[in-house]
Amino acid sequence: MKHLRPRSARVALFFLVALMVASCGLPRSGPRKAEIFSGSVEQEGNAYIVTVDQRVAREASKQPALGFTDGFLSAGVVGSDIIRPGDVLGLTIWENVDDGLLAQAGASATDLTEVQVDGDGFIFVPYAGRMKASGNTPEGLRRVITGKLESQTPDPQVLVRRLAGDGSTVTVVGGVSQQGVFPIERPTRTLSAMLAQAGGVAIPTEVALITLLRGGHRSTVWFEDLFTHPEFDVALRGNDRILVEQDSRAFTVLGATGGQARVEFETQMLSAIEALAQVGGLSTNIADPTGIFIFRDEPENIAQNVLGRNDINGTQRLAYILDLTRPTGVFDARDFSIRDGDTIYVTEAPFVTWNKTISALTGSLQSANALTAATGTQ
Structure with a gap:
């Protein structure tokens, strides 16, 4: 058998390796x-x-734009002074006599703490009896109690305070500084005010989402939109639930970039x-x-x-x-x-x-030459 000369052998080897590279493919990050x-x-x-x-x-x-539905936007602000069934009241009664109906010996005032408004909207006050409280303001109820007592003790002075009520609370959970159940009071009748009452959001504000759940309805807005769109600062209702969470959107990057990963959004x-x-x-x-x-x-x-x-x-x-x-x-x-x-x-x-093809070919030829030299083949 006739032997090929060294130069011809190298050319044949080059083309053989080229065919092998072309058929096997080269490493790459994805499709061309x-x-x-x-x-x-x-x-x-x-x-x-x-x-x-x-x-x-x-x-x-x-x-899709985030925002509240008409049902949330059209709800008027709750009059926080209106007493409702389930509310808890604090009463203080002063009597202008040394030996009053309610006051203990040596005291001129009586404190009735945590007076519960029952399911029918009534409360009971000693010597004044059972009376309608729901639908009244604290001032209106004060006048009612005063009228009931003034026939029994001279010049009574009554103070009525509306405390946290079971029927007028909002639950705030998620990414806030203080999760919990908070009463709807005069300073906390709107969404942004209630979030402030909970210590504010504890996640990056740029990607904070606020979801309000009321009954079977829910709507979501960006936290920052509460301030750029004042209409989103909606009025709250008893038993509302507020969920604060971080935006979970993400995208994937592949190919010839500085990094390949699943990346979360950092802005809206x-x-x-x-x-x-x-x-x-x-x-x-x-x-x-x-x-x-x-x-x-x-x-x-x-x-x-x-x-x-x-x-x-x-x-x-x-x-x-x-x-x-x-x-x-x-x-x-x-x-x-x-x-x-x-x-x-x-x-x-x-x-x-x-470049990858040339590198693969030259690397393969160098390996072939090294193998040839090692075996002593000419």
Whole structure:
């Protein structure tokens, strides 16, 4: 058998290794841009590939707004001075005699603490009897009690205080400094005032969500919107429940970036540029700035607006592509809002694959030469 000369053997080995590399593939962080395009609807795939421009960024960035329903917004402020069944009252009665009806010897005043308003709205006061308390203000009840007592003791003076009531309390739980059950009183008749009574929110205010539950209804707002939208500072009702929690939205970043991870939102609104910055931006060594993809399942109405079609039915898979090298590319990325569950994928630059191929080939040839030298083959 005729032996190949050393130069011819090396050339043959080079092509053999090249074929092996091409068939086996090279390590990479994910699909190439061309491979993603091959999965488009136009290529009989199941995703629409959409280049982001100003119009697309505007349509794709629409998000459901948080806010209270009409039932919460239309509720008037509770008159905190109105006594209701279940309330607890504190009564103090002064008598203008040394030996009064109620006062102990040597004392001119009598304290009746924690007088419970019963389910029918009545209370009982010694020597004054059973009387209607609910529907009255503390001042109105004071006059009623005074009228009942003045025929039995000269010039009685009565003080009525409305304390915490079982029927007018609100439960505050979650990310506040002090969780608990709080009475609705004059200073705490609205949502923001009650949160302040609970010590304020104990989580970052930028991502704090406030959920108000009333019966079978619930609505959620951003904490900061309580102050930018005064109408959201709604009036409270007895047995309301307030839940304070941190925003749980997140997105995933993959590919040629400074880090690959599931990342939580740090602000209410997050642009594509800000999302990339949270993971260290694009990898300057391998990233392709023309191939930044955002994968998302879009609801029917948004998909129709983005694609400019009215024959779209149901949720659609869309892959938005950002090209930062375009004249408006950075502005488009800045205006494109990331949503909960998005996947951001940055493709590798084409030359990276070439470099990997060359490195694999040269490394393989060096290994082959070393093996040849070790075996003494010429």
